[in-house]
Amino acid sequence: MTLKPLGIFLLALPLAAATVRIIQTNSAGDDVSIIDPVTNKVVGRITGIEVNHGAAAAPDGSRFYISNEAESTLDVVDGKTFKVIKSIPLSDHPNNLGISKDGKRVYIAIARGAGAVDVVDTVSMERVKSIPVKGPQHNTYVTPDGKFVVSGSVRSKVLTVIDQKTEEIVWTLELDKGVRPMTFVTNPDGSTKWILIQVSDFHGFEVIDFATRKEVNRIKLPDTPPGKVAIHEGGNISHGMAVTSDGKTLVVNSTLNSSLYMYSLPDLKLLGGADVGVAPDWVTLTPDGKRAYVANAGQNSVSVIDIATRKEITRIPVGEVPKRNITAVY
Template identity: 40%
Template sequence: MWLLLGLLSAAIPLAAATDLIYVTNRGGTTIDVIDARTNKVVQSIGNIESPEVVRFSRDGRLLYIFSREEENALIVMDRKSGKTVKKVPLSGWANEAQTTKDGKLILVCIRNTGTKAEDAGALDIIDATTLEKVKSIPVRRGLHDLAVTADGKYVAAGAPGGRFLVVFDLQKMEAAWEVQYDSGVNPIAIENNPDGSGRRIFVNLGALNSFSVVDFAKRAEVARIKAPDEPTGFGAGRGCESNAHGIGISPDQKTLWVNSRPSNSVFAYSLPDIKLLGHVSLPEQIVPGKPSRSGNPAWITFTPDSKTVYVSSCGVKMVTAIDVQKMKEVARIPVGEMPDRISTLSLP
């Protein structure tokens, strides 16, 4: 049965756009789509309760949508018509997903399988051709975020409750190794070698306002870098995301971008030397009669040419577009309630 979930409204024809930024508004029922050429919202997909994440088929024809309403299913939607093609059963509540570069596999972080009192998790693997789950690899605690090597051979995922990073071998379809931490882990980014193999993993350590550097070959943490103390004045504690939440590597592998809630900024580092380049301040929460608060930077994505980085701020209903080379804000884009994960679709 075809089900029309997406109520589409476009101010600009989507066929004319090349790079589209999808924004899941976790506090509402919509997914906003930004045209990266104009930095305007050109489409809103509605009637999806608390959407978590959107990923894409390799040809851009299908959207893979996960929401808190459909906790145990992947919604496969036709991008142009907004019709649901299929709902793929999952082993539990999906908290994040990625696809391999060749588009053959959809990899899903399961935050809670519901099999134990604590949050037992899994990595669900879905064949993108048949849209069937082919494997579920159990882990002892729930998984929150993941990243895939460019060669599609490994995926790294973080377990906040278990305070560990786990790396899966996708050829053997099994867990390969772990790194244990003293703090909960949040978003993850992988730096790749020229052949597409993993070189280093960068891991947000939320409560510590820091990120960890894991050497892929050594299978161990080799450095830990705390966010700069300035700017300051936006408070610690928790908002709609943790202190350090949101990390990304530009597609050209030349810069690393890391969010900081206490600084209400995104910091940029050069790669491979991890040298601090500077920061860009992000939208603040204006509180009448009180000092401004952090807008709670949440997630990061890039245009494929590495010229623009986008940062969602879940506390202020805003996505900020930043010129990577100039390290300057170029647009603040109003979106829906509690914007969370953002992802880029590049159309031919």
């Protein structure tokens, strides 16, 4: 069996082709919710991880990797029993994480200290290095083609791109605001075309051209509609994005408006939006790109959105303050 983490860019697999699970961390609790997107029910729980943050899945389905903020560890979870089998000490307090396409490396954003991306070898289950970067790190990703690790700092406002094979920094870019969630738009050959970045105190996202390493566009999300209460809680007023498997639609959370907005790609035209729960913080998609699962940090729930109709299908109760989530296929 092969399991693939799909939190930011999804492979074109039909939903019925394999078992699909939404892995939902709950940042103010000690459990991780496992959702079946066929029934839209919580079908399992990983317990005993206090202040869990980021999640990744091994390609063979044998393990989940969860960043543990309370203990500053990467917790390794058995994929069948959902039990923690090892806690790997990190260099400092972690935030989000990413995994290499072959599953041999996990890259963890270290949110305290001078700044680092910790590297865990999943064979030895040990931290093997820390890559020094500028400023405490918030989120770490692996590009859809697997060639680069991309990390960002809120404090230093620096985007860092690392060669995945050599694990050396190849370029950096200082933005005008803190670097928060990202997603990727690809070229026809699968290489990275754009990095889309949500930044501090901006209700929208920036578009960074990967080849030229420059900002080429900045998109502002809709204003709060009349009669709707603006929400000022959570990490940022816009937090969480994803691209559908066909590369044609971008979905973007608005924490401010408690909404999920859809944009066409590559022209970045607003298609519309859907109301979700309070303070959406992250979003992941089903492999067919038809549904979005939005973590409502202010309401302890996950909204399920039909992307074509832009309607909420249901709302799933989960743990305390849900934030990062991923889609796993096996």
